[in-house]
Each structure stands twice: as structure tokens, then as C-alpha cells.
Amino acid sequence: MYCICRCVHRSLGASAASLKSLRAPFSVTATLARKPSPQWAKEGDIDQDDADPGSDRFPTRKGLKNASESPWSRNSRLRSKYLRDQDVYDQALDLAELAYADGDNNTNTWPSDQRQRQRQRMPRSAFTHHDPALAQVPNGHDPTLSFPNRNKRSRSPSRPIPLDDLFSEWLRLENIAGKAQSVGLSQSDAAKVIRAFASSIRSMPPSASSPLKPKTPVRDVPAARSTLNHLWLQFLAKYVPHDQKPLFTALCESADLRHPKEWYPGARLLRRQIIMHVGPTNSGKTHGALAELAAAPSGVYCGPLRLLAHEIHDRFTTRGIPCSLVTGEERREDPQATITACTVEMADLGREYDVAVIDEIQVIGDAQRGWAWTQALLGLRAKRIYVCGEESAVPLVKRLLEGTGDEVIVKRFERLTPLKVSPGVVKNKLAGVQPGDCVVAFSRKEVFAYKYLLEKENPGLKCAVVYGALPPETRAEQARLFNTHRESGYGVMVATDAVGMGLNLAINRVIFTTTRKYDGVSEQYLSISALKQIAGRAGRYGLDHGSAHGTVTAFRPNDLRYIHETLPLTPPDLTSAGLQPTPDMIEAFAQQLPHEPLTGLLEKFQALARLNGEMYFMCNLDDQCKLADRLKHLKHMAIRDQYLFVLAPVNTRSESALAVFVHIAEMYARDRALPLMALLLPGAARPAVGVGVGVDKALAAWREVFTDEVVQAMRPPPKSTREAKDERARHVLELVVALAQQQGEQVHAPGATLDDVRPSHAFAPARSRDQLARLEAVHRGILLYMWLANRFEGHATFAATPRAQAEWLLRECERAINLGLKVITESEQGHGVLRAMDQSQVERDRRSPAKWGVAGSRRGDRVETEEARVVIEEV
Numbered sequence: 001m002y003c004i005c006r007c008v009h010r011s012l013g014a015s016a017a018s019l020k021s022l023r024a025p026f027s028v029t030a031t032l033a034r035k036p037s038p039q040w041a042k043e044g045d046i047d048q049d050d051a052d053p054g055s056d057r058f059p060t061r062k063g064l065k066n067a068s069e070s071p072w073s074r075n076s077r078l079r080s081k082y083l084r085d086q087d088v089y090d091q092a093l094d095l096a097e098l099a100y101a102d103g104d105n106n107t108n109t110w111p112s113d114q115r116q117r118q119r120q121r122m123p124r125s126a127f128t129h130h131d132p133a134l135a136q137v138p139n140g141h142d143p144t145l146s147f148p149n150r151n152k153r154s155r156s157p158s159r160p161i162p163l164d165d166l167f168s169e170w171l172r173l174e175n176i177a178g179k180a181q182s183v184g185l186s187q188s189d190a191a192k193v194i195r196a197f198a199s200s201i202r203s204m205p206p207s208a209s210s211p212l213k214p215k216t217p218v219r220d221v222p223a224a225r226s227t228l229n230h231l232w233l234q235f236l237a238k239y240v241p242h243d244q245k246p247l248f249t250a251l252c253e254s255a256d257l258r259h260p261k262e263w264y265p266g267a268r269l270l271r272r273q274i275i276m277h278v279g280p281t282n283s284g285k286t287h288g289a290l291a292e293l294a295a296a297p298s299g300v301y302c303g304p305l306r307l308l309a310h311e312i313h314d315r316f317t318t319r320g321i322p323c324s325l326v327t328g329e330e331r332r333e334d335p336q337a338t339i340t341a342c343t344v345e346m347a348d349l350g351r352e353y354d355v356a357v358i359d360e361i362q363v364i365g366d367a368q369r370g371w372a373w374t375q376a377l378l379g380l381r382a383k384r385i386y387v388c389g390e391e392s393a394v395p396l397v398k399r400l401l402e403g404t405g406d407e408v409i410v411k412r413f414e415r416l417t418p419l420k421v422s423p424g425v426v427k428n429k430l431a432g433v434q435p436g437d438c439v440v441a442f443s444r445k446e447v448f449a450y451k452y453l454l455e456k457e458n459p460g461l462k463c464a465v466v467y468g469a470l471p472p473e474t475r476a477e478q479a480r481l482f483n484t485h486r487e488s489g490y491g492v493m494v495a496t497d498a499v500g501m502g503l504n505l506a507i508n509r510v511i512f513t514t515t516r517k518y519d520g521v522s523e524q525y526l527s528i529s530a531l532k533q534i535a536g537r538a539g540r541y542g543l544d545h546g547s548a549h550g551t552v553t554a555f556r557p558n559d560l561r562y563i564h565e566t567l568p569l570t571p572p573d574l575t576s577a578g579l580q581p582t583p584d585m586i587e588a589f590a591q592q593l594p595h596e597p598l599t600g601l602l603e604k605f606q607a608l609a610r611l612n613g614e615m616y617f618m619c620n621l622d623d624q625c626k627l628a629d630r631l632k633h634l635k636h637m638a639i640r641d642q643y644l645f646v647l648a649p650v651n652t653r654s655e656s657a658l659a660v661f662v663h664i665a666e667m668y669a670r671d672r673a674l675p676l677m678a679l680l681l682p683g684a685a686r687p688a689v690g691v692g693v694g695v696d697k698a699l700a701a702w703r704e705v706f707t708d709e710v711v712q713a714m715r716p717p718p719k720s721t722r723e724a725k726d727e728r729a730r731h732v733l734e735l736v737v738a739l740a741q742q743q744g745e746q747v748h749a750p751g752a753t754l755d756d757v758r759p760s761h762a763f764a765p766a767r768s769r770d771q772l773a774r775l776e777a778v779h780r781g782i783l784l785y786m787w788l789a790n791r792f793e794g795h796a797t798f799a800a801t802p803r804a805q806a807e808w809l810l811r812e813c814e815r816a817i818n819l820g821l822k823v824i825t826e827s828e829q830g831h832g833v834l835r836a837m838d839q840s841q842v843e844r845d846r847r848s849p850a851k852w853g854v855a856g857s858r859r860g861d862r863v864e865t866e867e868a869r870v871v872i873e874e875v
């Protein structure tokens with residue numbers, strides 16, 4: 001008891017007033033601490049992902065250093081990684097004791113990365129804003145129960161669960177311990193408050209209207225979660241230091257996200273007709289919606305990818321229907337157009353349309369991007385909205401629109417061509433791959449390894465490739481090569497799961513190299529939805545793929561078995577839609593905490609946000625927090641601007657991408673011009689500008705990439721005219737001049753003439769995989785620059801680069817990537833990668849044979865079971 005009191009005392013810091021106000025409640029919880037309730041505090045209550053505390057994944061919040069700056073940050077936070085076992089509360093106390101004994105009471109750690117990952121428990125790579133390829137349902141029931149590593153959030157909404165289990169899950173998913181700490185409680189105090197809360201829930205008098213009934217399994221899980229959230233905030237308020245209560249209340253009000261329908265009064269004034277086109281892939285649901293859009297006097301298409309927005313834009317314009325294009329990075333306004341093709345985040349909610357199309361609605365449940373679909377669904381001002389996607393979204397969409405007065409009509413579609421699962425694996429493995437096949441792997445490395453091996457094994461065969469890091473335009477070009485393989489020779493497509501959305505491919509057979517994918521934490525089986533989406537690419541209706549149906553198969557029997565069992569299943573219904581705070585909300589929130597850096601604001605907003613948990617979840621703000629952490633030195637940059645910056649699509653796992661991001665932000669904060677070229681000089685995977693690159697160097701650098709050899713190798717495109725070349729040359733000159741001016745130099749260097757840079761290409765084509773990766777990074781850098789330039793149009797930082805110039809550079813970069821893909825010949829390294837993969841796969845399968853329901857072990861491709869042998873012989 002003495003220990004406990006000492007911990008509490010110390011953790012409360014030096015403030016006597018706070019101590020006074022907190023002593024009473026904590027003496028109660030300290031008593032409770034002797035009667036732990038392990039069921040409610042078992043493994044997983046607190047983040048378990050054990051990572052290096054010094055790594056970027058755990059940004060340390062150092063913005064405010066002492067109690068006089070902010071009482072919210074004065075208490076110590078211990079690393080929750082220690083708190084993983086059964087009795088979180090006792091351990092918390094022990095650790096607090098240890099920490100204070102070490103004098104380590106300034107450890108200020110906020111494991112938001114783990115928290116969110118635990119919360120969503122989904123493959124992060126499956127749906128990032130860089131590569132939103134395939135929907136993994138982060139909520140709802142996953143019936144692939146016979147397979148391990150299934151989504152841990154999965155549970156049938158109708159199956160009652162014990163209150164204890166629900167509570168444990170809620171603690172973990174909502175990171176309740178973290179939330180308690182974010183309002184100023186130390187970790188040990190937070191643990192005690194949680195226990196007191198648990199106790200109060202258990203002893204609550206039964207009420208007919210409450211979904212929480214002591215000792216009774218919970219039936220309505222979403223409602224129960226929502227009730228817990230609500231009660232928890234009320235409960236927590238009691239432990240907030242007295243002088244902080246008004247602030248706490250005001251912050252809670254600013255973070256109230258319970259009524260998103262009311263955010264869009266314009267849409268609420270309309271009585272909209274929502275027509276849901278649902279069905280499997282390749283069922284014509286988008287085709288039908290686009291036909292309605294084409295016939296409408298005005299309208300908008302909202303798609304999940306830049307690639308799709310471009311495709312729809314091209315489709316309309318080639319048919320003579322004027323169409324504007326709006327993506328985060330590009331804007332091509334046609335004054336004649338009444339139709340717009342855009343990415344869903346860019347949907348204009350201020351404009352009225354006759355018809356709108358929202359594609360791939362199931363992404364509404366995505367942990368990162370779901371908010372954009374929620375916003376489009378609730379906020380679009382269109383008389384008729386066609387909502388296309390999976391059947392799993394129907395119940396959620398209906399619930400979201402209840403009470404809006406909108407009419408919801410559901411039209412169901414069937415696949416236009418049958419999809420068959422092959423009875424056996426691919427005969428002769430790599431040698432058995434034929435033109436029209438799409439080989440699916442799950443990393444860029446594997447894609448190139450398979451490309452190399454397939455081309456080696458099958459002389460004369462060429463492989464097109466598609467993976468997430470490729471620019472959309474390059475993916476489209478690779479798709480074109482594959483679709484015209486009789487002329488181009490690119491008979492086989494090797495792709496990651498990025499192939500699952502947005503490309504019209506004449507695939508006859510999809511071959512899975514594996515059905516497991518690393519999700520950033522561990523290897524998981526593909527979800528039903530992801531499997532269907534990829535497999536469904538086979539047998540595309542209307543394209544000549546050489547068969548009346550599509551086929552799906554695998555190289556390995558285990559994978560084929562998974563496909564056989566999983567493909568007929570129905571994806572679980574989505575249970576909630578994503579929400580994300582708007583810049584206005586963050587700004588209002590920030591006004592109450594004027595000294596708090598953006599990272600802290602985002603963390604606190606998440607901690608205090610109130611949502612209707614029956615229908616909504618808060619989108620993952622991990623990446624935004626990471627980016628915000630990188631901007632914390634820019635103290636004079638307005639919070640709103642910082643927030644807009646951190647919403648930009650940046651690969652937070654790439655240090656060079658982060659460096660480019662920070663560099664642009666620094667230039668912005670100082671109101672300094674930053675021509676795009678300054679980011680792109682050779683060797684400037686990191687920003688080069690500001691380190692004394694002069695005109696001579698710049699010109700030399702340009703000459704380096706415009707070598708005769710490169711120009712010869714690239715050959716001007718057939719359509720290239722003298723004027724086109726001159727235009728390019730002018731761009732180059734302008735860029736050089738802009739760079740020179742930015743360096744405060746005059747342009748007097750010899751060589752600054754049109755002739756010198758004609759015919760010119762900005763980038764040399766990649767000749768190796770590393771060079772290709774560099775070009776891909778440059779491409780992402782250009783896109784980031786364009787994205788920010790669009791948000792901060794007219795600002796001095798971006799004014800130095802006209803949009804046309806940026807687009808030209810983008811196209812040039814894509815050109816170099818496209819050419820690179822044609823000339824790269826892989827080394828033996830590829831073989832090594834694949835062999836290693838193969839071995840580890842075999843090893844894994846051997847270690848866990850029973851999980852398949854396959855009784856037997858594997859040797860290479862042979863499965864030693866009667867059943868499997870039959871399968872193989874059937875081939």
C-alpha cells in the first residue's frame with residue numbers, strides 16, 4: 001500500500017493542487033488494485049507490438065517540457081511495451097515503482113503507431129493512400145475461421161460475447177490506457193482509473209435500454225462499444241484535475257464527431273436517390289453507372305485511384321463528352337465540361353450535380369481512407385448517386401443514410417463471365433506459365449524475381465509488371481503492352497495485388513505464387529475480399545483473353561486449397577465507416593491548446609473524440625502524427641497549414657520521402673521559393689537546393705542526363721515534332737533560370753540556349769532495379785510537390801513552378817520509368833531471392849501443416865496426402 005501511494009504521489013508530479021484533487025479518487029482505485037480482474041486486463045489490453053523505443057515508429061513528444069507549459073503533459077508516461085501480460089494493473093504499479101526509482105519519470109512516449117495498428121489489425125500496405133489496391137475489411141466478421149492469423153477483430157455481429165471479453169477488446173482497440181494518459185494521468189494512475197471503471201461497469205444496475213448488462217453476454221457489440229466510449233469519457237472527467245475541467249469539457253465538445261450527417265446541410269436539403277450497384281468484380285456494375293453519368297446533364301465520378309479518374313476522363317473525352325479531371329495532384333478544367341472525373345477525396349461538395357458515381361464503396365471501411373467515402377456518401381449534392389461496390393457495404397450504407405430522407409435502392413449484379421478455380425496447381429511450375437497468365441506475388445522484389453525467372457525459363461516470353469510503386473500511367477502502359485501481347489510480345493503479367501483494382505486486363509488465368517501477405521506486422525492470409533478482387537481479374541468481360549471463362553490457380557497445393565475454400569465465401573458485412581477530423585475541427589481544437597504542437601493535438605483529438613461507434617470509426621492518423629512530428633520545429637507555421645501538409649500522401653517509411661516533405665515544409669514556412677527542379681537534380685533523392693548548387697552545376701547536371709547516348713536510346717516519340725521538342729527545351733531553360741534565380745544568380749552560363757537542350761528528356765531511363773526505384777521515388781516527389789502546390793496555390797514556395805512545367809516533368813519521369821521497365825534485365829540476384837522465398841515458404845508450410853486441414857508434410861511441391869495427390873494427378 002505504501003508503494004502504491006508513493007507511486008501515485010510521485011506520478012502526480014509536483015503540483016499540490018492536482019494532488020489534492022486527485023487523492024480521493026485514487027485512494028479508492030488503489031484499494032481496487034488489490035483485487036485485479038485479470039479477464040479484463042489480459043494480453044492485448046495495452047499495445048503489444050514491441051518495437052525499438054528509439055525508432056521512428058515511436059515519435060517522442062517533446063513539444064512541451066514542464067508543468068507550467070501544459071498540465072496535460074506533466075505526468076510521466078512509461079513504455080506500455082512492458083505491460084503485456086495478465087495483470088496490467090499490478091505490473092503498471094511495479095513498473096512505475098521501478099521507473100521512479102531510476103529517476104526515469106520524464107519518459108514521454110506515445111505509442112500511437114502500435115495503438116492504431118492494434119486497433120485496425122489490418123494489412124497497412126493493402127490500402128495506403130499511395131497504393132489503395134485492395135480492400136481489407138477492418139471491421140466485421142471474417143468467416144475464414146478455419147485459417148490461422150485471421151483478422152482478430154473478426155466476430156459475427158450476431159454472436160453474443162461475454163462482457164469481460166468485450167471489455168478487454170475495447171480496452172485494446174480503443175487504446176483506453178493511452179487515452180487516459182493523454183489527459184494527464186500517469187500510466188499507473190491510468191491503470192487504476194481503468195480498473196475503477198471496469199468495476200463500475202460490472203456493478204451497474206441492469207437497464208433494459210442499455211446494451212451492457214452485467215453477467216449477460218453482449219448481443220449488440222457496436223452499440224455496447226459506443227456506450228462504453230460514452231461512459232468512459234464521463235468517468236474519466238472525474239479524474240481530470242479540477243482546474244482543467246473546463247478545458248477538458250471544451251476539448252471534448254470540439255472533438256464531438258457523433259453527428260456527421262449534420263456536417264453537410266447542403267446535401268440534407270436534397271432528397272437524394274442512392275442507387276447501389278453491388279456485385280462481384282467484372283459484373284458490369286460500374287459500366288451501368290457510367291452510362292447513366294454520360295447521359296446526365298451534369299455529374300461527377302469519384303474513384304479510388306488516380307488511375308481510374310484518368311481512365312474515366314479519357315473514356316469520356318474520347319467519346320466526345322467534355323470532361324474535367326481533378327485529382328489531388330492534377331487539375332484539368334475543361335470550360336465546356338459539365339462532368340468531372342475525380343479521386344474521391346477531391347469530390348466537390350459545394351456543387352450541385354444531377355448524377356454522381358461513387359466507385360468501390362467498400363473502401364469506406366478502410367482504416368486510412370475510409371473517411372473520403374463517408375464524406376462523399378453523406379455530402380455529395382447530387383439528385384441521383386450511383387454507389388458501386390461489394391455487397392458487404394449495403395447494410396452499412398443503409399444505416400448511414402437512415403434519417404436523411406434519401407431513398408436507397410439496391411441493384412444486384414452477377415459476374416458477366418464465369419470464374420473457375422483450377423482443380424490442380426500449375427503443371428511444371430514456371431515452365432507451365434502461358435501467354436494470358438497473370439502471376440501474382442506480394443512485393444516488388446518478388447515481381448522482378450518472377451519476371452526474371454519466367455523470361456529465362458520461357459525463351460521468347462516477355463513479362464509486363466504492375467506493382468504499387470509504379471506510377472498509374474506506367475501501370476496503364478504495362479496493361480496496354482499485356483493486352484496487346486500478340487503484337488508487343490508481353491504475354492505474361494507479373495503483378496502485386498495492385499493489379500486488383502483499376503486496370504482492364506485481358507487475363508485468362510490468375511496464378512497465385514502465395515496466398516499470404518506480410519501486412520507490416522506479420523504474414524496474414526488474404527482476406528476473402530482481397531482474394532476475390534485479385535482472382536476476379538481473370539476472364540474480364542469484353543476483352544479477348546482467349547477463353548469463355550476466367551481461371552484461378554496457384555503454384556502450390558496449399559495455396560490452391562485456400563483459394564478453393566475461400567473464394568466461395570461471402571465477405572463479412574462492413575460495420576462502420578471511417579471519419580477524419582477536418583482542418584476546421586483541428587483549428588478549433590488547437591485554439592484551446594495554443595501551445596500544443598500538432599502531434600499532441602492529433603493525439604489528444606483522437607483520445608477525446610466521441611463517435612457513434614455503431615456506425616463510425618476514427619481513421620488511422622498514424623502517418624499524420626509521424627509527419628507532424630517532423631514539423632514540430634516549424635513553430636511559426638500555422639496549425640491549419642501544418643495539418644494540410646500532414647494530410648499529403650507521403651511514404652512515412654521512406655527517409656528520403658520524409659526529407660523531401662520536411663524540406664518543402666521548411667521552405668513554405670520561410671516563404672521561400674522552391675522550384676520543383678531543385679528537388680529533382682541528379683543525386684537529389686534528397687533535396688539538393690539550398691546547398692549551393694549554382695547555375696553551372698545545374699546546367700552540367702542537366703547535360704549529364706541529356707547525354708547523346710540517352711537521347712539516342714530513348715528516341716523521340718513518333719508524335720514528337722520540332723515544336724514539341726522546342727517546348728520541352730523551353731521548359732528546361734525555364735527550370736534552369738528558376739533555379740538560378742532561387743540561388744540568387746544571374747543566368748549567363750554558356751549552353752543556356754535552346755539548341756543545347758534540344759532534343760531533351762529530363763530523366764535518363766532506368767537501367768537497373770535500383771535506378772528504377774530512384775525514379776519511382778522521384779515520381780512520388782513530383783506528385784507530392786504537385787499535391788501541395790494545389791493546396792497552397794499562389795504561395796511563394798510553389799509559384800516558381802508553373803503547373804504545366806510540373807506536369808511535363810511528371811510525364812518525363814513516367815517516360816523514363818516506362819523505358820526502364822523495357823530495358824532492365826535482371827541479375828542472378830532475382831533467382832536467389834526467389835529460391836530463398838521458396839525455401840522459407842516450404843519451411844513454413846512444413847511447420848504448420850495442420851492449419852490447412854491437410855494432414856501431411858510437404859516436400860517441395862508435393863503434398864504427401866491422399867487427397868492432395870488426387871488433386872495433382874488431375875492436372
Ligand SMILES: Nc1ncnc2c1ncn2[C@@H]1O[C@H](COP(=O)(O)OP(=O)(O)OP(=O)(O)O)[C@@H](O)[C@H]1O
Binds near residue numbers: 282416
Ligand atoms: N453492357 C456492357 N456492354 C459492354 N461491355 C460491358 C458491359 N457491361 C460491362 N462491360 C465491360 O465489362 C467489364 C467489367 O465491367 P465493370 O468494370 O463495370 O465491372 P465491375 O463490376 O465494376 O467490376 P470491377 O470492380 O472489377 O471493375 C468492363 O470492361 C466493361 O467495359
